[in-house]
Structures are given as C-alpha cells and as structure tokens.
Amino acid sequence: MNISFIGAGNLAWHLAPALENAGHHINEIYSRQPQSARRLVSNLYDAQIHSELNFANSTSRLFVLATPDDALEAVCQRLVLPEGAILVHTSGSCSLDKLQNWMAIYSDIPVRTGVFYPLQTFSREQPLIDFAGVPLCLEAADSETEEELVAIGQAMSRIVYLVSSSERLLLHLAAVLACNFSNHLLALARQLTVSNGLEFGLLTPLIQETVRKALAVPDPATVQTGPARRNDQTTIQAHLALLMDQPLTAEIYKLLTHSIYKQSHTMNMNSVD
Template sequence: MKISFVGAGNVAWHLAQAFEEAGHWICEVYSRDTQKARQLASNLYDTNIQPDLNFSESEAEVIVIAVSDDAIESVIERIVLPEGVILVHTSGTRSLAEFQNLVEIYSDVFVHTGVFYPLQTFTKDVEMDYRDLPFCIESKTELIENKLIALAQSISDQVSRTDSDERFILHVAAVFASNFTNYLLTVSHELLEREQLSFDLLKPLIHTTISKALQSNDPSLGQTGPARRGDWKTTGRHLEYLQETNEDWTEIYRLLTDKIRNTYISK
C-alpha cells in the first residue's frame, strides 16, 4: 500500500520503517519539526518531506496521523485530504466516533476513517520485534476495517478488531503496566544513585518479577514483600528512611503499602 505520515515522533519512526520493510511505500512524511521529518525520511527509501498539511495531491491510500492526542484536532482542522483516502489515528483514547465527527466538520471531501492503535511503548533507538506487536483496529465499515487489518497483519501476528471502549480500557491498563511501572523503576534508580549504589544490582530481581507476572494468568499470585507478609516493622523502617529522604517517595510507598495490605492482609 501507499502510506503517508503526519508526525515523525516515536510511533511514526517505528511504523514507517516497519511498513517499508514489509513492502509498502511511504510516500510522504509531514512534521511541524522539519528536522524530524528529514531524519525519518532519510531512513526510508523513497519518501518526500511534505512541507505542509496539503495532501490533496498525495498518492497515499492511507494517511496515518501519529501525533499526540491533544494535537489530533488541530491536524484535522488544517489538513487537506485527497478524496477517498483512509485517514487513521494511532491513539489509545480518542474514539472513532469523535475522530469521524472532526473529519466530517473540517474535510471538504469524503474520506474513510479508522483507528490503527499499536499497543506498545516506543523509543526511537530501541529495536523491537514487530511480529509480536499488538495492533487494535477499528473502522466504521467492514471493507475499510479489513484493509486496515491486512495492513497490520503485514507487519504483525497480533492483530484484533477492538472498539473504542475496549481500546480505552486497554490504554488505562497499559498506563498501570508500563508507564507507572517505569516510573517506579526510575524512583528505584534515583534512590540507589543517591546512595551511590548500582542499579544493576536490582536488574535480576526486576527481570524475575516481570517474568513471573508474564507467565501467570493472575499476577497477584506472585505478590511478595513486607506489605504482603504484614511485616510492619520493616515497612516502618522503610518509611523512616524515606521521610528523611524524599516526601514524594514516602507518599508513594505509603499508598502502595496500604493498597497491598488492604488487598491481602484483610482477606
């Protein structure tokens, strides 16, 4: 297929190259930051840098809006589209109905709409196996949905039809599983760095914790630690240290300890 991108951030960086490796042609890349568009295009075979949001002459069959959720409406307000193109966004939270409504308000021509949501965290320099990358696909019509599913299947074995409500719940769960987990790892790193201890010492523990959760149908069965055991002398000592160190870390520790205690000890 012929595909163009609006946005040249982490999502576009990975998807564009994955599509090209699967035999698709990336026609154009547009970004407010021309340098980012130039960097992405330089990693592709025959891609033009789109100078503005006028795609009216584009040969693209699919245009992917890969920008932040807050920027989607601004893009729809200004983009000029070729008639009949399939326009998709990659957001986990913006509903198809909301997206379709914006397109109907601002577009002067008929276009198809859809959602092409990759359920993953992306970083430019981190390689990944796209065959294992889950894609959540949605469109108003079965014909367009099937085209988007076929496009996703050209790079991944994990493709599913997912409506807007389901995708929203997946996104909420993903924030807990990925974003919050990474923040807690960041706290661990900063705590150890403050005391001139190596974060490498925690890596086997982190690996085992995540591996156990992935191997189980219920991660709660693998919960361990002083709060799980009801070891309040230890949690008290931890809190004394944290109160002298960082108020935010103290608040997080107390909150999570209370939640674990209420979940397990009260049963």
C-alpha cells in the same frame, strides 16, 4: 499501498519502516519539526518530506496520524486529503467517533476513518521493533475500511484484534499501569540507589525475575511478595523513615503498600471461603 505519515515521533520511527517491510510504500512524511521529518525520511527507502498539511495532490491512499493526542484536532482542522483517502490515528485513548466528527466538521470531502493502535512502547533510542509480536488494535467506521486495515495489520503482526474505542481506552489504562507506572517506579529506585552511592544494576536480576514470574502465571497477584503483602509494619516504617525527605515518593510507597495489602488480604479471605 502508498502511505503518508503526519507526525515523525517515536511511534512513526518504528511503524513507518514496519509498513515498508510489509510491502507498502511510505510516500510522504509531515512533521511540525522538520528535523524529525528529515531523520525519519533518512531511515526509509524513498519517502519525501511534505512541508504542509495540504495533501490534496498526494498519491497516498492511507494517512497515518502519529501525533500526540492533544494535537489531533488541531491537525485535523488544517488537514486536506485527496478523495478516497483513509485517515487513521494511532492513539490508545482517542475514540474513533472524535476522529469522525472532526473530519465531518473540517473536511470538504468524505474521509474514511479508522484506528491503527499498536499496543507497545516506542522510543527512537531503541532498535527497530519487530512488529510480528506487537498486538495491533484496529477499528474502522465501515466494513470496507476495516477489511483493508486488517489486511495491513495481518501482513505485519500475528496479533491483530478488532477493538472498540471503549475497549481500547481500557487497554490504554492498563498499559499505563503496566508500562509507564512501572518504569517510573524503576526510575525512583534508581534515584534512591544512585543518590546513596549504590549501583542501580544490583537490582537488575531482581527486576528481571519479577517480570518473568509475573508473566509466567495467570494472575501476577498470586506471586506478590514483600513487606506489604506480609503486613510487616516494622519494615514498612523503616522504609518510610528513609523517605522522610522525599514526601512524594513516601506517598507513592504508602498508596502501593495499602493497595498490595488490601489485594493480598482479599485473596486470603477468598481462599479461606
């Protein structure tokens, strides 16, 4: 299948080659930043840079919106697609209904719509991701489009699910907690250690073991450790004293400490019952 990408950021950098490896032809790349389009095209077999959002004469059948969520409507407003095109977005939080409504308003021809959401974190600095183990959450406005998206997904990944917009939003929220928030905590830990002349790498074995344990059990809460779980106020207050000049980090510490304690206390109460 001929495929065109609208957007050439982190996700497109990984998804476009994965689609090529699954036997598809990446036909065109459009980006508001020409250098990003050139960089992605250089990583593909025979793709061309498309300089505008008018794809009326394109030979592509599938068009992938790989743009930030807040740019989706603006792109749809200017997008011109050929007849018979399928348009999918890759967002975890934008509903399929929104995409359908935008195309109904802005497109002069009927457009088949869907969602092709890889549940993974992407950056151009990392090696290309093997999509075989990446969960693909798919949704379509009609059964024919659904069948085509499932076929594309199954050629790339062994984990393909049909997920509604409401379910996908919940998954996206869970992903933010598990990925974005945990990465931010690691960044705060690095800032704390490095600013005090310590090596952040000293925490590497601890971080690796924490993730290993959390993934090895049905519920990560059961392997929670630390002063918050024990309600060790002496240690907690000592930590907060170190954060007196970092009020935002101190607030994060207090909120997480309270949450861990409440969760652990509830679990203990339930186990007694």
